[in-house]
Amino acid sequence: MKPLYIFRHMEHEGPGYFTEVLHRYDLPYRLIHIDQGDAVPGNLNDTSGLVFMGGDMSVNDPLPWIEEELALIRLAARQNMPVLGHCLGGQLISKALGGKVIRNPVKEIGWHAAQRVESPAAADWLGDLPQEMEMFHWHGETFIIPDGATRILQSRYCSNQAFVIGNMLGLQCHVEMTADMVREWARRSPEELAHASGSVQSMAQMTQNLPARINDLREVADRLYERWLRPFFRSGKPRHAH
Numbered sequence: 001m002k003p004l005y006i007f008r009h010m011e012h013e014g015p016g017y018f019t020e021v022l023h024r025y026d027l028p029y030r031l032i033h034i035d036q037g038d039a040v041p042g043n044l045n046d047t048s049g050l051v052f053m054g055g056d057m058s059v060n061d062p063l064p065w066i067e068e069e070l071a072l073i074r075l076a077a078r079q080n081m082p083v084l085g086h087c088l089g090g091q092l093i094s095k096a097l098g099g100k101v102i103r104n105p106v107k108e109i110g111w112h113a114a115q116r117v118e119s120p121a122a123a124d125w126l127g128d129l130p131q132e133m134e135m136f137h138w139h140g141e142t143f144i145i146p147d148g149a150t151r152i153l154q155s156r157y158c159s160n161q162a163f164v165i166g167n168m169l170g171l172q173c174h175v176e177m178t179a180d181m182v183r184e185w186a187r188r189s190p191e192e193l194a195h196a197s198g199s200v201q202s203m204a205q206m207t208q209n210l211p212a213r214i215n216d217l218r219e220v221a222d223r224l225y226e227r228w229l230r231p232f233f234r235s236g237k238p239r240h241a242h
Contacts, residue, residue: 001232002048003028007069009055009088010035012184016176017218018051021225027232040068044075048232049082052089054174058141059091059101070096082167084228087139090162090170094143097165104142108157109192110201111213112137114173121150121164125227133220134213135161135173136206138185142172157199169228175221179214182206 004022006015006029022029032038041047050072059066073096076083085093091101114135116122145151145163153161161172186193186203196202
């Protein structure tokens, strides 16, 4: 298969655990370093799907690459190509499909529970995952669910945590996290964590019981990633890991 394009917008917000899943199933990918000036491809001729990571910029900022990524997502939608977005990436998908990205009522940073929004789509994408799952979050803006899409996750601090439409999955939360990424993000942003509140955790809070939390998060990530990757498995089911 042609490689997946993974768009990285900031050096420390890479694909994390997602690439471990790709390696597990021998699925090729190409990392496009927007943060290092890589160009956004102008077509989809050499890829099988698009993956967009996070970043501290807004999709409403006047950055040339944002418009180029939005155009690429719209092209993928017309071709029924799988698209996956994490946080900023989910916001990009929403905006590309006609949704809006607005300020969330509060910043949501750290480990917070997300709940299923039951529907046939949620059953398809979430399978037998529990009704409530602890997710990692780091955002001040949020997306509006675009027309035709179905919301499958919500949280106390952000009503729109995930949506699906066809083989597109937009996430507000970060399921790609590794323990090292959690520590690095916290280390880089002491000013954001200085005034911890109900929706914003301190570094000590977000690194508490970190191995167990990451392990639980990977169960959620495996389900979502393997469902999104379904078109790339020859039998429709993932092959056994090596």
